[in-house]
Amino acid sequence: xxxxxxxxxxxxxxxxxxxxxxxxxxxxxxxxxxxxxxxxxxxxxxxxxxxxxxxxxxxxxxxxxxxxxxxxxxxxxxxxxxxxxxxxxxxxxxxxxxxxxxxxxxxxxxxxxxxxxxxxxxxxxxxxxxxxxxxxxxxxxxxxxxxxxxxxxxxxxxxxxxxxxxxxxxxxxxxxxxxxxxxxxxxxxxxxxxxxxxxxxxxxxxxxxxxxxxxxxxxxxxxxxxxxxxxxxxxxxxxxxxxxxxxxxxxxxxxxxxxxxxxxxxxxxxxxxxxxxxxxxxxxxxxxxxxxxxxxxxxxxxxxxxxxxxxxxxxxxxxxxxxxxxxxxxxxxxxxxxxxxxxxxxxxxxxxxxxxxxxxxxxxxxxxxxxxxxxxxxxxxxxxxxxxxxxxxxxxxxxxxxxxxxxxxxxxxxxxxxxxxxxxxxxxxxxxxxxxxxxxxx
Numbered sequence: 551x552x553x554x555x556x557x558x559x560x561x562x563x564x565x566x567x568x569x570x571x572x573x574x575x576x577x578x579x580x581x582x583x584x585x586x587x588x589x590x591x592x593x594x595x596x597x598x599x600x601x602x603x604x605x606x607x608x609x610x611x612x613x614x615x616x617x618x619x620x621x622x623x624x625x626x627x628x629x630x631x632x633x634x635x636x637x638x639x640x641x642x643x644x645x646x647x648x649x650x651x652x653x654x655x656x657x658x659x660x661x662x663x664x665x666x667x668x669x670x671x672x673x674x675x676x677x678x679x680x681x682x683x684x685x686x687x688x689x690x691x692x693x694x695x696x697x698x699x700x701x702x703x704x705x706x707x708x709x710x711x712x713x714x715x716x717x718x719x720x721x722x723x724x725x726x727x728x729x730x731x732x733x734x735x736x737x738x739x740x741x742x743x744x745x746x747x748x749x750x751x752x753x754x755x756x757x758x759x760x761x762x763x764x765x766x767x768x769x770x771x772x773x774x775x776x777x778x779x780x781x782x783x784x785x786x787x788x789x790x791x792x793x794x795x796x797x798x799x800x801x802x803x804x805x806x807x808x809x810x811x812x813x814x815x816x817x818x819x820x821x822x823x824x825x826x827x828x829x830x831x832x833x834x835x836x837x838x839x840x841x842x843x844x845x846x847x848x849x850x851x852x853x854x855x856x857x858x859x860x861x862x863x864x865x866x867x868x869x870x871x872x873x874x875x876x877x878x879x880x881x882x883x884x885x886x887x888x889x890x891x892x893x894x895x896x897x898x899x900x901x902x903x904x905x906x907x908x909x910x911x912x913x914x915x916x917x918x919x920x921x922x923x924x925x926x927x928x929x930x931x932x933x934x935x936x937x938x939x940x941x942x943x944x945x946x947x948x949x950x951x952x953x954x955x956x957x958x959x960x961x962x963x964x965x966x967x968x969x970x971x972x973x974x975x976x977x978x979x980x981x982x983x984x985x986x987x988x989x990x991x992x
Contacts, residue, residue, distance in 0.1 A: 554613050558636060566608045568912055571948050574724040577801045578609045580731035585709045589664035589698070590614075590734075592671035593691050593759050594713035595767045596678040598720050600905040605715050606671060609729045615663050617656070617672040617690070620645045640690065642676065661698045664708060670694075674759055680720065680901030682770040682780070682812075684763070692755035695737050696744050704741045709734035710759060714766020716805055721903035723886075724951060728805050730766045735759065768805070770812055772819065778830055781837050782815060783808045784847045785981065786988050814991050829987050836980040843973055849962040854978060856963050864960050871953050878950020881943050885911065885918040886951075919943045 569576065584590065592614060596602050603616055613636060620639035623629055638656050641649045660670055672694075675685035691710065699708050712732035719725045735758060744751035770779045791800075791807035819826045840850060856864075893906045922943070923936040930936070966974035 555634075555636075558613055558634065561635075562607060562613075565604060565912070567944075568908070569604065569608050569727075571944055572723060572908060572911070573727050575726045575801055576609070577726070577728045577799055578731075579728070579799070579802060580733075581610060583731045583733050584610055584612070584711060585734055587667060589667050589706055589708045590669035591664075591691055591695055591708065591710045592669060592713050593674050593710055593763065594671065594715055595684055595763055596673035596675050597680060597682065597715070597901065598717060598904060599678055599899075599902045601717075601908065602673070602678065602715050603671065604908075605727055605729050606713055610731070612669045614669045614671045615660070617660070617670065619676075620649065620652075640672065657694055657697065660694055661701060664694075664698050664706065665702065674756070674763070678901050680899065681776065682768045683773075683776075684760075684767060684769060687756050687760045689752050689756055691759060692752040696740060696748065696751055696755065699737045699741075700744060704738050706737075708737045710737070710755075711735075712759060712763040712766060714763060716768050721900060721907065723907070724948075724955070726801060728801060732762050732766050735762060765809075768809055768812065771816055775819070775830065778833060779812060779815065781847075782829075782833055782984070782988075783811065785833070785836075785984055786811060789851060789985060790988060811988065811991075818991065825987075829984070832980060832983050832987065836977065836984060839973075839980070840977055843970070843977070845962060845966075845977075849959050850966075850977060850981065852959055853963045853966045853974065854981065856967070858967070861960075861963060861967065864956075865964075868953075868957050868960055874946070875950050875953040875957070878946040878948075879954070881919070881922050882915075882947030882950060885914045886947070889914060915944070915947075 590612070592606060594602060594606055598605075603618075607614060607616075616635075616637045617640040618632070618637050620641045623632060623639040638659065639652070640656060641653050663670055672690060674687040674691055676688045676690065677685060679685050695708055695710060699706055711734045714728075714730040714732065716728040716730075717725050735755075737755075740751045740755055743754060768783075770776055772779055787804050787808045790811070791804040815826070815829070818829070840847070889907055889910045893910075894903070897903050897906050919940055923940040926939055927933060927936045
């Protein structure tokens with residue numbers, strides 16, 4: 551399973567294209583930290599079901615073997631597909647104590663992959679959280695790494711690469727994704743400790759992986775006020791990051807500021823409860839009133855920076871691009887809408903929503919586009935026109951979605967600047983009060 555597969559690579563390129571279509575921005579940092587010619591274990595945070603392994607697999611050139619929860623291998627029909635996608639089961643206590651012994655053979659196979667200088671990946675948390683809260687790390691990665699090195703007299707040069715995965719939203723279409731590859735962790739430094747006490751070596755390595763992973767992730771530790779922290783991130787992230795000192799990437803600037811902000815507000819909650827309560831009260835009022843007005847934070851932020859002249863120009867742009875919007879919606883509305891209509895109510899865990907929207911879409915969109923292109927052949931009797939249409943439709947669909955969101959935001963801005971101006975003025979005052987409190991934290 552460690553050898554390169556042409557079929558796997560073809561599938562990955564298709565998934566990469568789909569990833570580009572379904573995300574607004576994809577930012578990858580630290581790819582230079584991935585060692586060349588050495589065995590690698592990727593250790594990533596896990597918050598968004600299948601989208602997390604896809605995020606890692608689509609942002610580096612390696613064909614990585616994944617260790618996944620054993621229950622997804624129960625279906626005999628899906629087992630060959632999982633094997634094709636370079637996945638092996640790893641058994642937990644919840645899969646039955648009698649099955650834990652199966653991990654020995656899995657670990658032996660993984661060791662052989664690593665001995666051939668290939669890569670594997672698994673999640674230290676062993677489960678996804680669906681929140682910006684890292685779960686307790688397990689010992690699977692330290693056990694695999696130290697056992698493999700021990701069998702080879704600690705001469706493999708095995709490297710563990712921490713990978714931070716961040717989404718600005720977990721299941722909305724056209725979201726932002728940030729994947730950061732951290733500096734690799736060498737295993738040779740654990741040789742003496744492992745010889746003295748393997749258990750202590752595994753625990754120490756587990757803790758180092760966790761500590762290296764934290765700076766690459768967004769962590770909201772508060773349980774009671776989690777929603778408040780999340781909303782504060784949306785209000786202030788992009789707005790306040792413009793004044794930051796980082797300059798490599800606008801998206802990374804926002805991530806770094808939000809990361810700093812979550813940490814600073816958490817300290818405020820612990821050290822200055824009165825100021826924290828003031829910020830909580832102002833933000834809660836703003837949240838309630840903006841929600842009752844049916845406004846998103848994006849719409850309010852845009853309205854705060856829009857002039858009359860800009861509104862006129864945006865309206866002209868919307869009118870000119872209306873045919874493009876209509877074209878994209880005509881061919882892409884059904885394959886986009888149907889999975890969401892059918893699956894949203896059936897998916898109980900929100901962390902699976904993006905997976906159940908994305909994976910069926912890999913098949914549904916091409917089927918619809920082929921059917922629509924076939925209809926064009928029947929009407930025009932031209933294969934070349936149908937072929938051009940088929941190639942164009944994915945791009946037209948994404949463009950139509952962006953234009954539709956642009957139009958919705960524009961209508962809200964016009965509404966706020968005209969007949970709902972009084973309510974907008976109150977929201978601006980509340981929003982500025984929040985930002986002013988946050989500026990005092992700097």
